[in-house]
Amino acid sequence: MQFTDSDLDRLMLLLEWRRDVRHFRPDPIPDQALRHLERAMALAPSVGNSRPWRVVRVQSAELRQAAQAEFRRCNADAATLYHGERLRHYDRLKLEGMETAPLQLAVFSLEDPETGHGLGRQTMPQTLLQSTAMAIFSIWLAARAQNLGVGMVSILDPNRIEAILQRPAGWRFAAWLCIGHPTFDDDTPLLHREGWQENDESDWEIL
Numbered sequence: 050m051q052f053t054d055s056d057l058d059r060l061m062l063l064l065e066w067r068r069d070v071r072h073f074r075p076d077p078i079p080d081q082a083l084r085h086l087e088r089a090m091a092l093a094p095s096v097g098n099s100r101p102w103r104v105v106r107v108q109s110a111e112l113r114q115a116a117q118a119e120f121r122r123c124n125a126d127a128a129t130l131y132h133g134e135r136l137r138h139y140d141r142l143k144l145e146g147m148e149t150a151p152l153q154l155a156v157f158s159l160e161d162p163e164t165g166h167g168l169g170r171q172t173m174p175q176t177l178l179q180s181t182a183m184a185i186f187s188i189w190l191a192a193r194a195q196n197l198g199v200g201m202v203s204i205l206d207p208n209r210i211e212a213i214l215q216r217p218a219g220w221r222f223a224a225w226l227c228i229g230h231p232t233f234d235d236d237t238p239l240l241h242r243e244g245w246q247e248n249d250e251s252d253w254e255i256l
């Protein structure tokens with residue numbers, strides 16, 4: 050397979066317009082789109098080809114509400130880190146789209162999978178979580194290529210989410226993904242736009 054400059058141009062556009070989305074329309078996403086997301090995740094790299102990610106599609110209103118309550122609790126705790134104007138700014142930020150996102154995925158990462166037979170992770174056990182993060186990013190790009198948005202929610206207590214969703218031992222909660230049609234597109238991160246944290250041009254160094 051040979052890619053062309055126009056493929057690169059499209060990929061760069063996709064990356065520029067891939068944003069963390071927290072404002073969703075509630076209309077459902079087509080089954081075909083969902084299949085593309087599953088396929089994109091299955092194509093992700095993983096340490097030792099261990100494919101440690103596990104996904105729960107959370108459709109139950111009761112479970113979604115329990116997760117939202119967890120977000121509110123953890124977000125209130127997180128706010129205690131800030132004071133004064135920073136706190137007022139933090140309180141104004143929208144940091145999840147759990148109320149309206151039509152598709153919500155709880156992504157887990159296996160702590161010690163049989164798959165891969167331990168290859169590649171003996172000195173860096175965090176490579177399992179890194180693998181799951183890459184699979185999440187694959188979903189993110191595949192969603193954007195279908196004009197969908199993804200919002201990643203990490204302001205949650207992993208132990209509590211594991212208890213709410215009652216997954217087997219060894220499944221560690223990695224992220225909650227809100228997915229749906231965004232109410233607006235942007236090529237600039239919301240946290241940058243809202244003055245919380247600007248994007249630097251480059252983090253690379255040369256030695």
Ligand SMILES: Cc1cc2nc3c(=O)[nH]c(=O)nc-3n(C[C@H](O)[C@H](O)[C@H](O)COP(=O)(O)O)c2cc1C
Nearest residue numbers: 067068069143144145201202203204237238239240
């Ligand atoms: C590991 C991870 C966890 C994140 N958790 C949250 C979160 O809990 N709430 C939120 O609003 N955004 C969350 N984000 C999105 C980031 O805020 C966002 O990626 C960053 O501000 C840059 O914006 P962009 O994704 O639009 O480029 C998370 C992103 C990552 C990679």
